[in-house]
Amino acid sequence: MDYRVLHANKNAINTQYLEKAILAGATTAFSLARLSHIDVNEGRKKNYMYIQEGTVSKFFSKSNGSIQFNMFYAFNDILGLIEPIDISINYFEYSAMSDVKGFLVDVKWTQDYIAQGNSDLILVNLQRESFWKDSVSKLITLRSTEKVYYILFLISEYRILNGLAKTLGLPKFVTHDVIARICGISREQVTRILSRLKKDGIVRVDDSGNLVILDSLFLKNALEIEEEEENELPNL
Known part of the structure; x- marks a missing residue:
């Protein structure tokens, strides 16, 4: 699949998800200051983080003390929806690289939304994660x-x-x-x-x-x- 097509699909599917969540009263606006730490493990128990402005980095600390970036989340990305697909979830840390704004979307409502025939939300965001994982793998070489x-x-x-x-x-x-x-x-x-x-x-x-x-x-x-x-x- 063409990445440009994937990107357009992701934006359309995620935007529709957010619009319906807002109509259902399943969202809360949030904002984070630059360099804020984000506890995704704890947060995903109640809400997913839908980013509309700013960038969040996903990284882990290597044994030598250096930091290895793994992925970035920005415009129309959903943080917490897809669990890490390569390394133990406890390895990762998340930090706001700039001021970040968006919506927290209720997990229970999201699960019901997906069960009502909207599994493409999972598929397109999983494809996005896979693409960037492969990009990181390429970078190493x-x-x-x-x-x-x-x-x-x-x-x-x-x-x-x-x-x-x-x-x-x-x-x-x-x-x-x-x-x-x-x-x-x-x-x-x-x-x-x-x-x-x-x-x-x-x-x-x-x-x-x-x-x-x-x-x-x-x-x-x-x-x-x-x-x-x-x-x-x-x-x-």
């Missing part, structure tokens, strides 16, 4: 420069799909340090790689100090991402 290219390419694609491409810079939390942690390389390596990309006109820094991706096609070609590979999703 790349060299340092390719890792940075891959992360920037994924961010660029995500922003295009969500109508954010016309805004100038990436969110302020996408710093050299964050990119380094996601890629599992040093901050100095990220700085050198981004400096080369700036020199070549692939990225720039705007007046607010935010990174702007100017040429995502270069990143795609440099990674030799063929259309079939880019769009392929795992069979479930």
